[in-house]
Amino acid sequence: MNKFDKLVTNAAGRIVPTVVNGKPAIPYMGVGKYKPDGFRAAPKLSSCADFPADGNKVVPDLKEALIRAGLRDGMTISTHHHFRNGDLVATQIFDIAHELGIKDLMWYPSASFPCHEPMTKYLEDGTINHIEGSMNGALGRFTSNGKMKGLGVLRSHGGRYQAVQDGEVHIDIAVIAAPTADPFGDANGVNGSAACGPLGFALADSQYADKVIVVTDNLIPFPCLPWQINGNYVDYVVVLDKIGIPEKIVSGTTEITKSPDRLLLAEWSAKFCDEAGLIYDGFSFQAGAGGTALSIGIYFSEILRERKWKARFARGGSNKYLVKMLEEGLVEYILDGQTFDLDGVQSMRDNPNHTWTSPFTSYNYHSKGNFSSMVDIVILGATEVDVNFNANVVTHSDGYLLHGIGGWQNTLFGKCVILPIPLFRDRMPVIRDQVTTICGPGELIDVIVTERGIAINPLRTDLIEKMKNSSLPIKTIEELKDEAEKICGVPAKPKFTDEVVAVVKWVDGTVLDSIWKVKETSDK
């Protein structure tokens, strides 16, 4: 099987394979251009006759559950990332697979974290063939060095749901770590010591996988309410002593930035939104987890309070700052995709106006619409942006893969997408001639806010007109790029081999870009 084959140039001008891990792949055709044909995938039918009538699906341990689920070579194993860097379950699965001598698995996480670094040894010894989802930190470096056997596939949260729904990825065994569950398999994330909020990233896995294993450290008698995951999808329930490290799940590391430069970016972004008329009574915004995004929330609050306005809803990640806005009546509803601290978890549990969402409701592109395009203001980060407003979130300017896409691609469909980013980071200019990897097409990115000026996408003539007499420093993106290069010098480009190591999927499942193996520099 070829890792990749038949390279073509896609509509974004990028060279991409049309064969990915032996299967055909469609090159990116443009925003909204590729329309799928056919039907949703369907999991196998089951019969109640094969399940205990008393509803007790508990098996002694994870190994037993995996064996009963038929774990064998070449299978696809999925996990979710609601536990973030406090996950204790994912690596255990592969410890067991390794112990059983299973080879060539595909790991299908909704995201990976530094705690998953031990997976590199299973990638090295062939237990895991490749990862589809995200390759962060050490796993990204491993991938960029061309060491992963199969081809990595990066998808957005919405793209992950879409790939499962479309049958592009078939999950053999889904392992769903659940902070609270009952013996039938009903589960939620709002109770228990590993409480993490929603379990939306595991929704597709529960609905479409052949076998579903729920793993919990807080088993309660039926019924487990609320049931974010329905036991009717679940095959086995496993009880472990501990499934996550609470302080790493709800780390509270997502604090408002203290960096004066980032606060300036936040202040200008909020001011931009205000001057451009994007904030109004009943508007909506995407809530991000980064320090800059959180600070923008503070500025939004000031504006709303002063004018006695409310945001109709905020969607995205929640934490104490957003909860405070909800409780103060500055936001009417939180549509929560992932929860970053205990205030968020508690609010979701207790406040009916704070509800969990899933990539299906928020992000799935092969659907009858989704929430992302209804959001007025979307504020996101990026590692690089180019003069055509294309943006990168997965690789750095040195060519290395370091991050996943998350919900980033999906939220680009919001009405105004703003990227507050420093013009350079430690001498690394952020605005380039061409991004190292395209993750978001420039036509969807409207505004770049840097500490030395704000660039509006020329396609947004309406915003340019509105900001004509602004007190903010509006510049062209080329001017910003020149300014950065004047300060930092013109950066050299990373050197790659001609080997593709991973692909970036667009929200519709087409291949947007390739990530290439990095050529080692002789000095290092």
Next chain:
Amino acid sequence: MGAIANTGNKGKGIRSDCFVTLELTDQGGIHLQVESKVEVMYGDSIRKEALDILEFFGIKNANLTIEDSGALSLVLAARLEAAIKKLIPGDTCFLPAILAENQYTTAKDRNRFSRLYLPGNSPSLMINAGIHKPDGIILDLEDAVAPDKKDEARYLVRNALCGIDYYGAERMVRINQGERGITDLEFIIPYNVNLILLPKCEKPEQVHAVNDQIRKIQHDQRINKPVWIMPIIESALGVINAYQIASCAENVVSLAIGLEDYTADLGTRRTAEGTESFFARSMVVNAARAAGIQPIDSVFSDVGDMEGLRQNVIRSKALGFDGMGCIHPRQIVVIHESFAPTPDEIEKAKKIVFAFHKATEQGLGVVALGTKMIDPPVVKRALNTINLALKMNKLAENWRESYEQI
């Protein structure tokens, strides 16, 4: 083994800097080792720059190691030159080009509400300081630099004056006390510094010594640009001599007070209420006003307490100060907002200034509001308020047109 020199910084939390280890050898040519966080993008340019500088100083045999955490070219150059000078002292300088946009001069009576202190040996804080729009930036060679780093900070401050754009902020340097401070001037006067902060000033002679050296350097280098002086009063003796200091030279434009040292000198502690420094602050305000220059208040040290800062600025303004120092960029906005004329003050000033212009147009010698006569100093203060409001965009340039329509 030859002599070894180290300059710069490395380790956790260090950004936009580099650590240089230079050893001069007798033979074997140049051995250059670069370890950089931005290797892919700038590795080649760092190596070229390092070799160019060694060649410029005529060094043919050396072991040079650069551990780089994203230093800009002018920072790298400062670190390497400082290392070279430690081993081979000399007058030749490897200078970055002075940016055309850094050639501005500043007016004697410009606003000096805020001046942002930047440690003279910390490049990461210097690079973006200008974007926060303080009235002045201070590259600090004195207390913010560790004693063993004071020499190398001079090269960094010099290169920053040349190559970092502070977007119109007044370019200030706080020099060291005594002889070291006089030598500091060689590293800054030729590079268009606008203002020198003179610490621990106790008598006019200190100002004269600085001025003599400025004149000497300017004469030697054929420079003719104003360099203002802001003496800092930080001791009991300084307070007593405040007026003599404030009035001792044409280029003394403001008088600042430094309360940490002053309270230590008094043998007391600095408190939030500031009762212990009330006399000193009033003395400085009076001395400065008597000399026709700006009185400038001390810094507010709790960078997390914006409300405390606001209260402090309001008290400071009420005492008669025209500005204060800041040690964090987020303090700038609060300081500007609090020193700025309030809407109420602007409204009152508008009435008076409007009446003043009307009286002038009608050739009347006396300004009146209704039946009330307005004294000339009140008119002067109102004019100042209006000018300030205009400068700070608190009032439209054409306010009088719309005012007449009301």
